Structures are given as C-alpha cells and as structure tokens.
Amino acid sequence: MSTIKIGLLGFGTVGTGVVRNFQRNAVTIEKRLGHKIELAKIVDRDATADRGVTLEPGVVTTDVEEVISNPEIDIVIELFGGYEPAKSFILKAIANGKHIVTANKALMAVHGQEIIAAANQQGVSVMFEAAVAGGIPIISAIKENLCSNEFSSILGILNGTCNFILTKMTEDGSDFAPVLDEAQKLGYAEADPTFDVEGVDTAHKIALLSALCFGTTVDFDQVYTEGISKITSMDINFAEQMGYKIKLLAIGKNYGDQIEVRVHPTMIPNSYQLAEVNGVFNAVRLTGDFVGPTLLYGSGAGMDATASAVMGDVMAITRDKISGAQSRVPIMGYCADQIKALPIKAMSEIISHYYLRFTTVDQPGVLAKIAGSLGKYNISIQSMIQPESRNVDTVPIVLMTHAAKEADISSALAEIETLNIISQPTCLIRVEPDL
Amino acid sequence: MSTIKIGLLGFGTVGTGVVRNFQRNAVTIEKRLGHKIELAKIVDRDATADRGVTLEPGVVTTDVEEVISNPEIDIVIELFGGYEPAKSFILKAIANGKHIVTANKALMAVHGQEIIAAANQQGVSVMFEAAVAGGIPIISAIKENLCSNEFSSILGILNGTCNFILTKMTEDGSDFAPVLDEAQKLGYAEADPTFDVEGVDTAHKIALLSALCFGTTVDFDQVYTEGISKITSMDINFAEQMGYKIKLLAIGKNYGDQIEVRVHPTMIPNSYQLAEVNGVFNAVRLTGDFVGPTLLYGSGAGMDATASAVMGDVMAITRDKISGAQSRVPIMGYCADQIKALPIKAMSEIISHYYLRFTTVDQPGVLAKIAGSLGKYNISIQSMIQPESRNVDTVPIVLMTHAAKEADISSALAEIETLNIISQPTCLIRVEPDL
Incomplete structure (x- = not known):
C-alpha cells in the first residue's frame, strides 16, 4: 500500500501543532505504524501568515478543493471550527470517500448525526478525540478499552478558560471580571469569551461524551447550561469554609430509561480529585459498572495537546487502512442502528x-x-x-x-x-x- | 461471520469477574460490537468450586486442551498467572492460531519476547491491558491514542497492596508489620506478600510500560527493585513535616540513548496528584512531548476492574476479526523490527x-x-x-x-x-x- 496522504483544513494554532507533531516525531510515528504517512496539503485561509514551520513548496494552498476533492488524499483533518463552512467541507470530503478527523466540538454536538449518517453510508471514519478535553484520550477510552462497561456517570472539567478563572478567583480571592481580564491578557480567554464562560463549549463536550457513554443521541438544545459569570468571590469563600471548591462541572448521568446532561457551576468536596484540577487543565471522571470510578487528567487545550489527539486519530485511521479494517469501531461507540434517543430529565x-x-x-x-x-x-x-x-x-x-x-x-x-x-x-x- | 468464541483459562477471582461481565452486559456488548461473542469454554482447575455464576452445561471443563486446541475457539483468555504452565499453554494456543488476552504481568515482563515472537510469526494478537494497573486503560492509551508522542517519563503507583499499606501507615501513624497484618485480613495482601511488598509486581508492570513507551526491550533482571518493608512510621512522619508523601513509585525515564526503569519507595510532594492516590487505587502519570503530563487513575486490581480490562482486549480483538483487520497494532506498540534494546542506566x-x-x-x-x-x-x-x-x-x-x-x-x-x-x-x- 502506498503512503497514506493527509490533507489539513486550517493552519491556526492547532494546525501548526499538527504540522510540528508530523515533522518532529516522523521517525517514531513510522516505527509505530510500520508505514509512511504524509501531510500532503494544508489549506491556510491566510496565505500570507508565517506559521513558523518549513514545508515543501506546493503543500500550502488557499483552495479547499485541493484537499476535499483531491483523489490522492485519504484523510482530511478539519480544524476550521464553527458550523459553516466546516460542515459543508466535511460532507463533501465524506462524499469523496475521505476519512475525517476533526476537533470541532460545536459541529459534532449540533450536526454530528448528519455527518455520521453520511460517513456510515460511505463507509468512512469520523474521529474527534480532539473535540473533548484536548489531549486526554477520553473518547477512545469510552469507545474502546472500557467498552464492556455500562457507564452510570461522567463528570468533567472540560473548559480550561473557566477552570483557569475559577482557580485564580479561589487562589487570589478576586472577583470574576478582573480575572477574566487577566485570562484574556494571558491568551486563556477569547476576546469574546461568551462560549467559554457561559458554559456552551462545555455543554458541547458533555453532549458528545454522554452520547458516547450511554448509547443515545443528545439533543443539544435540551442540555441545561449555566456559566460561571455570576460566581462571586464571596461564594468561593463560603465554599472553602464548608470544605468545597466551585468548578464548572459537566455532568452526564444514566438512569437506564432517561439521562441527565447538564453544565453548571458545582461545589465538589475538597477531598475529591476533581476539586484539585486547577488552572487550564481538564479532567474527566467516568464510572463504569465493572471498571469503577476512573479519572483521566491532562491538558485540555493548547497547540500541542490538541495536536496529540488529532494525530492519535490520524494514526488510528491509518492503522485501519493498512490492516484492511473496514468500519472497525462505530463512530459513536455503538452500532448506528442500536442508538436510541433517551430523554433528558428536566432540570x-x-x-x-x-x-x-x-x-x-x-x-x-x-x-x-x-x-x-x-x-x-x-x-x-x-x-x-x-x-x-x-x-x-x-x-x-x-x-x-x-x-x-x-x-x-x-x-x-x-x-x-x-x-x-x-x-x-x-x-x-x-x-x-x-x- | 459466525459468533466469536472465547475460551477462558482460570476461574478464580478475575475469571469470575470476566464471566459476570460477559453475562451482565451481553446486550450492551453486542450493541457496541454489532456481533455476538460467546464464552464457550472455561477451564476451572478446581471443578468442585462454586463460582457463584450460572453457566450452560458443558462450558466448564478441567481440560485445558478443550480451549487451547479447540478449533472453534478464536480468543484465549489466560488467567492462570505465573510462568508455567501458563507460558506453555499460551504458546500452544498461539501455535493453534488463537489470539491471546492475558492479565499475566510476570509472564509478559519476563518471557514476553518469546511469546510475542511466536504471535508475530502466527499473525495473532497478544493483548495484556489487565496486566498493568487493573482497569485503567494505560496500555491502550500508550499504544493507540497517544502514539504520536515521544514519551519522556512514566511514573506509576501500580500495586494496590503497597499503596493500601502506605496509606494506612500515613493515616494511622502505624508501622509496617501491623498494617500488613490488617491488609492480609482484609484480603488486600496475599498470605505470602513478598511479590507485592518487595516491589516485584510493580517492577513487572513498569518493565512492560517502559518497553511500550520507549520502544525498547527491558531486561527485567536489570530493573532496580526495592520494596516498602523497611519504611517506618518515623520516616512517614518526617516526610509529612517536609510536605511529602511516601509512595512505592514505579519510574521509567527516557534519555534517548538510555533509559531508567526502577521501583522504590519515593517521596513526592503533597501538591502533586500522585501523592493523593490512596488506598488500593492505582495511577499512572505519562509525559509525552505533545500531550504533556497526563494522569490516569482508577482501580488497580479486583475482580471487576480487571475483568473490564480483559473484556476491553477481547472486544478489540473481536473488532479486528469482524472488520477484517490483520495485525492492526503491534503487540508492543512499535513494529517488532523497530524495537531496540536501550541500556538501563545503572543505579x-x-x-x-x-x-x-x-x-x-x-x-x-x-x-x-x-x-x-x-x-x-x-x-x-x-x-x-x-x-x-x-x-x-x-x-x-x-x-x-x-x-x-x-x-x-x-x-x-x-x-x-x-x-x-x-x-x-x-x-x-x-x-x-x-x-
């Protein structure tokens, strides 16, 4: 089989991380795969930007078609983010028989079913480990190694911006507004931080994790979402007096005939590990009926950690291709015809x-x-x-x-x-x- | 393709957990695999024991050949433990074209190369997630999702017996001997606790993890191993005064041209997460060049958690078979011809x-x-x-x-x-x- 060729849509922070990972660890990657993979095309919408990496002439293009309609490309990595045009590009790439790796949590949480249906029809993979908790291998743990378990709950600290702000408020006794300011100056919060601080980003992620764990579809509009902008230093202080930390917690619970999926500031006892997850780190605590409580902790965002997750998916698809596997693991962990829509409990x-x-x-x-x-x-x-x-x-x-x-x-x-x-x-x- | 048939060697604690997992979660397992798997034969060396589970007549046998030489069996789960006869049975099963799932850390750490060579020659899988850190999906994380990383270090609390004893000594200010007694009464320590408390079990596990992370063979005899039997409550107390906990830490470090692989009581600062891993729980902290520090925490032993890891491997091999994959992931994470023997640094x-x-x-x-x-x-x-x-x-x-x-x-x-x-x-x- 010839070299597996990859096309990358998006050359921002994470895209640059992916290129660095490809380049720096090329030898180790080949030793593990037993096969060459090549980053053949990169779509950079800002052709004038210097991304700080050296590439062969002709690799970078502004034309998306050179990736999604290029017969030489096997795997498309989508890092544009947002709903459109990312969705249309992914659907066209799928129609052209490409496998997809994406970090796009919003798109997968809201339009995932349409994308997955298209992929299943074409017999291609869609993988999105990088969409949830950055480098933490939580999606593959749920879909693969822990897949003999019935999961009863999943609790996550899934947004580095919020966790940085709450940690800083706790450490310094500061209020929300000045800490948000600081987070923006440090690059930990966007200029418009609404998606992060109001919990929307976290809600996208817990919607995906709940669907994977519980074998259900999750209607994103039904996910109760409350952010951290109303948390005061007074409440953090009272929480401390009572032996608790305040975290923006993503909660998924399975009651068999219905589930809970919700995001809100939550007090958790100091003695629990999630209370000690500080700064921009993320953690997920899964409970399965056989494995028991299991915690995965690591970098939830950033160029390199997200690139690690993207590359893990690229290498998984490459291993499928070179070993002759077809549709080895269902995209959402359950066979598509076995997924039912469990109702989400009203708050x-x-x-x-x-x-x-x-x-x-x-x-x-x-x-x-x-x-x-x-x-x-x-x-x-x-x-x-x-x-x-x-x-x-x-x-x-x-x-x-x-x-x-x-x-x-x-x-x-x-x-x-x-x-x-x-x-x-x-x-x-x-x-x-x-x- | 017909139902995938599994044979189980060993019907003790973990074996019983595997049977329970098969039975209780059969529906979910089939929804995830899209295929039936069947636990067709179980070898129980004590045919008179009541294992507390109900099985069809003819499933339980005392004859190992009914599993390892049975043409109907696709996957053999080895839970006898120890070097022999486990090794001979595994080699014969491999020769007969069976895939192997084992929880046998001693065997894999000491005789793994021979077993892997035989498996590679036959084109069958050998998976051993359950051999390290019970239910924690650490081996699959290293071999699969994090496989674009160069790992620089791996630190683990890998033996529940030792961690229970050290935690109890820390909490109660007790000395080693009475706490070991208590651990034996609670079933957390064996009647002969040498393998656990002298660090041998931990050394088997870190030898395996280091080999997987660093792409090397590890000569088990070169692993420096020091147990916890000489730790006194006085030292735990001084450690506390200095802001440290004492843990039996497994350490693997990669310096490119040489590695460190060692096990000994280690002081770690209270502020680090590994210091907060208490009781019979295990945790592993991996550092990869892209993913950064990543911690996985969970149940390191016990009937159910170990069964979860065994079943994860069984389901992975089943997915390979039904998707048509051949030798999808190398047994030790690196292609066999790319593994070199890095020297272990002298203490x-x-x-x-x-x-x-x-x-x-x-x-x-x-x-x-x-x-x-x-x-x-x-x-x-x-x-x-x-x-x-x-x-x-x-x-x-x-x-x-x-x-x-x-x-x-x-x-x-x-x-x-x-x-x-x-x-x-x-x-x-x-x-x-x-x-």
Whole structure:
C-alpha cells in the first residue's frame, strides 16, 4: 500500500501543532505504524501568515478543493471550527470517500448525526478525540478499552478558560471580571469569551461524551447550561469554609430509561480529585459498572495537546487502512442502528444537594422563616453559616441542603422571595457530594 | 461471520469477574460490537468450586486442551498467572492460531519476547491491558491514542497492596508489620506478600510500560527493585513535616540513548496528584512531548476492574476479526523490527534528590561532620530537621538533598559510616520533586 496522504483544513494554532507533531516525531510515528504517512496539503485561509514551520513548496494552498476533492488524499483533518463552512467541507470530503478527523466540538454536538449518517453510508471514519478535553484520550477510552462497561456517570472539567478563572478567583480571592481580564491578557480567554464562560463549549463536550457513554443521541438544545459569570468571590469563600471548591462541572448521568446532561457551576468536596484540577487543565471522571470510578487528567487545550489527539486519530485511521479494517469501531461507540434517543430529565426533576446564599434583612427570625419554607417543601438543611453582621441593612445566610428535588427548591425559593425578608436575589449553586 | 468464541483459562477471582461481565452486559456488548461473542469454554482447575455464576452445561471443563486446541475457539483468555504452565499453554494456543488476552504481568515482563515472537510469526494478537494497573486503560492509551508522542517519563503507583499499606501507615501513624497484618485480613495482601511488598509486581508492570513507551526491550533482571518493608512510621512522619508523601513509585525515564526503569519507595510532594492516590487505587502519570503530563487513575486490581480490562482486549480483538483487520497494532506498540534494546542506566548513575535519616550519637559537631562529608561529594543540603533529643544515646538527623548522583550519595554515606558518629544504618529514600 502506498503512503497514506493527509490533507489539513486550517493552519491556526492547532494546525501548526499538527504540522510540528508530523515533522518532529516522523521517525517514531513510522516505527509505530510500520508505514509512511504524509501531510500532503494544508489549506491556510491566510496565505500570507508565517506559521513558523518549513514545508515543501506546493503543500500550502488557499483552495479547499485541493484537499476535499483531491483523489490522492485519504484523510482530511478539519480544524476550521464553527458550523459553516466546516460542515459543508466535511460532507463533501465524506462524499469523496475521505476519512475525517476533526476537533470541532460545536459541529459534532449540533450536526454530528448528519455527518455520521453520511460517513456510515460511505463507509468512512469520523474521529474527534480532539473535540473533548484536548489531549486526554477520553473518547477512545469510552469507545474502546472500557467498552464492556455500562457507564452510570461522567463528570468533567472540560473548559480550561473557566477552570483557569475559577482557580485564580479561589487562589487570589478576586472577583470574576478582573480575572477574566487577566485570562484574556494571558491568551486563556477569547476576546469574546461568551462560549467559554457561559458554559456552551462545555455543554458541547458533555453532549458528545454522554452520547458516547450511554448509547443515545443528545439533543443539544435540551442540555441545561449555566456559566460561571455570576460566581462571586464571596461564594468561593463560603465554599472553602464548608470544605468545597466551585468548578464548572459537566455532568452526564444514566438512569437506564432517561439521562441527565447538564453544565453548571458545582461545589465538589475538597477531598475529591476533581476539586484539585486547577488552572487550564481538564479532567474527566467516568464510572463504569465493572471498571469503577476512573479519572483521566491532562491538558485540555493548547497547540500541542490538541495536536496529540488529532494525530492519535490520524494514526488510528491509518492503522485501519493498512490492516484492511473496514468500519472497525462505530463512530459513536455503538452500532448506528442500536442508538436510541433517551430523554433528558428536566432540570425540575433532578435530585441534587444545594448551596443557597440568601441576602436577608438583618432582623431576628429570618432564619426560622427560611427554614420553615424549606421544610414545607421537604428540604432539610445539612449545614449553615451566618456570618456576624457587618452591614446594618443586610446579612448573608448560607445553607447547604441534603438531597432535594430541584422543583422543590424552586418552589421554596419562590415562597421565600415573597416573605419580605430577602433583599437581593438568592444565589443557588448545586453540590455534587456523592462522587 | 459466525459468533466469536472465547475460551477462558482460570476461574478464580478475575475469571469470575470476566464471566459476570460477559453475562451482565451481553446486550450492551453486542450493541457496541454489532456481533455476538460467546464464552464457550472455561477451564476451572478446581471443578468442585462454586463460582457463584450460572453457566450452560458443558462450558466448564478441567481440560485445558478443550480451549487451547479447540478449533472453534478464536480468543484465549489466560488467567492462570505465573510462568508455567501458563507460558506453555499460551504458546500452544498461539501455535493453534488463537489470539491471546492475558492479565499475566510476570509472564509478559519476563518471557514476553518469546511469546510475542511466536504471535508475530502466527499473525495473532497478544493483548495484556489487565496486566498493568487493573482497569485503567494505560496500555491502550500508550499504544493507540497517544502514539504520536515521544514519551519522556512514566511514573506509576501500580500495586494496590503497597499503596493500601502506605496509606494506612500515613493515616494511622502505624508501622509496617501491623498494617500488613490488617491488609492480609482484609484480603488486600496475599498470605505470602513478598511479590507485592518487595516491589516485584510493580517492577513487572513498569518493565512492560517502559518497553511500550520507549520502544525498547527491558531486561527485567536489570530493573532496580526495592520494596516498602523497611519504611517506618518515623520516616512517614518526617516526610509529612517536609510536605511529602511516601509512595512505592514505579519510574521509567527516557534519555534517548538510555533509559531508567526502577521501583522504590519515593517521596513526592503533597501538591502533586500522585501523592493523593490512596488506598488500593492505582495511577499512572505519562509525559509525552505533545500531550504533556497526563494522569490516569482508577482501580488497580479486583475482580471487576480487571475483568473490564480483559473484556476491553477481547472486544478489540473481536473488532479486528469482524472488520477484517490483520495485525492492526503491534503487540508492543512499535513494529517488532523497530524495537531496540536501550541500556538501563545503572543505579549509581541516576540523579535524584534524597531524604537521608541518620541515627547519630548525641554529641555536638555531628551535623558538621555529616555535612562535611556530603559537601566533599558535591551533595548540597536543601533542608534539615533535627528533633530535640529524647534519648540520651542517639538522635535522628534528617536531611533533604538537592539533586545528586547516586554514586556520590553512596560514597558519602560510606564515608560517614566510618566517622564513629552513626549508631544505626542510615535510611535513604529517593525524592521525585520535578513532576
């Protein structure tokens, strides 16, 4: 068989990492594959940019067709990101019989089914390890080595920007806005950070992981998504006093006939490993019925770690091709005809522990009134902090509840709002105590 | 293609876990494979034992030939353990064209090359994910998803017995012997615990991981192996005062033209994740040039977690067979003709930081003499603890050194022994500060 030829769409940060990985480790890669692979074409939409790598003349082009319609190309790596034109390019490449490797979580989470159906029809692979948790080999672990397990839960810290901001807020006692500023200056947050800090990026990733683990499709619009922009240093401080860290946690849980898929700031006990995942690092904690709890930790983003994941997929497809394998592992881990759409539980139905910070008028009997309303809705209190009043007008009351239904919490909070003892909106943070 | 048939050699703890995994998750396994697999024959050397699982009549046999020479069997799972007769059975099964899945770390570490050569000649697979770190998918991560990386180091906590004992000693301030007793009562340590507590089991595992990561053969006899039986609660206590935990660490490092492969009690800073791996859990920290530091954590032993790893391998081989793949991934991650024997650095040549606890006569000038000898051999001291004397005769002096060559440490300690100030053998524990 001749050299496997790769075409790359996108020559930004990750694309440059892929080129560096190809070049620097070419000898080792060939020793492992027993076969040559060649990065034959790279589409750079900015032909004038200096990417800091040396390439043979003719490799770089601005014409996407030279990759997606080039009969010599076996594997197309898509790193443009976003929905379009990435989707159209991928579909055309599939129609032309190319295998696809992509880091595009948004596209796979929202339009994955269309792409996968096209790929299955053509008998080509679509791999996207780099779309979730950067270099951490979580997707291949789910689809391959841990595939004899029924997975009951998946918990992830999947966005380096948010984790950097929360870590920094925790370490420095700072508030959100100045730390976001700093993250932007350091290149850890985009100029428009909305997708990251509002949890959308994390939601794309947990939608994909839940689908892979639970053998279901996940309607992305049904994924509850709440970001970190309202987290205050006061809440981080109270969390610390109670022995918790606040993380933007991606949660997927399987109840057999329905699943939970949600993203929100979450308090986790200091004693759990996810609480110690700091800075731009990512981690995923999977629980399978045989393997038990298993944690994978590493670089969730960045040129090199993402390139490692992309290259792992390229090498997997190359190994399929040179060993004669056809459709060896289903794209979503389950055979396409075995995937069913499990309903996602409404948020009102979830059971969680809750951190509630009330800002109340400073007068006797307030706690009794709050506790009364909570009790009425079967919510019992696990612990309470009521700091000494420093402000004549308002005082915080911080409660940690035992397990409660979210609908009951909402009802109780609505009732408490009517009592004329609350002077600012109540802060609610879910707690994941049962890791 | 007809149902893939599996034969199992060994119906002890892990074998029973494999049967349970086959049975309980049969539906999910088939949804993922798109194909039926069948556990057709199980060799139970104790035909009278009740394994707590229900099987069709005729499945269990005492005759190994019904598996290894049965033309209907495609994949043989070897769970007998030990060198013989496991090795002979595996070689015969290979000669008969069977693919092999084994959890046998001792056999693979010591006789792996012979088995692999036979398998390569027959074009069959040998997979052994379960041999290292139980359910943690570390071998497949190295061979597959992370395979575009050059690995510089691998650090592992790979033996649940040792980690349970050290964790318990740390938590309770107990000494080794009573905790070993407790571990034996709980079933976490064997009646003869030598292989575990003296580090032999860990050495088998790091020999395999180093070979996989660095593309080399590892002569097991060259692996420096020191167990935990001499660790005292006093040293654990001093480590704590200095901000360290003591773990039985497996270390593999790659210097390009030579490697380090060693197992010994090691102090690691509390701030590193490996310091927080407690009880019977295992963890492996790999560093690749692109992926960066990556940690995998989970159950390192036990019926179910080990079964998960065995079944992952069984499903991988099944996927190869049904997709038509031949020799898709080389058994040791590198093509057999590309594996070279990198020399293992002699212990005298390694560079480490060192914890040294001297037991000295209680008289002035002792520290100066020790420091003088260390200085003469270019060993500089990073920190020192000299507790107030409670015993009229002897006093401990605890030193942490900066990076030093082991040969220099040995020379300095030999010289200090001659000074007539040392009243008991000096305790040396290597320190891994640069994770």
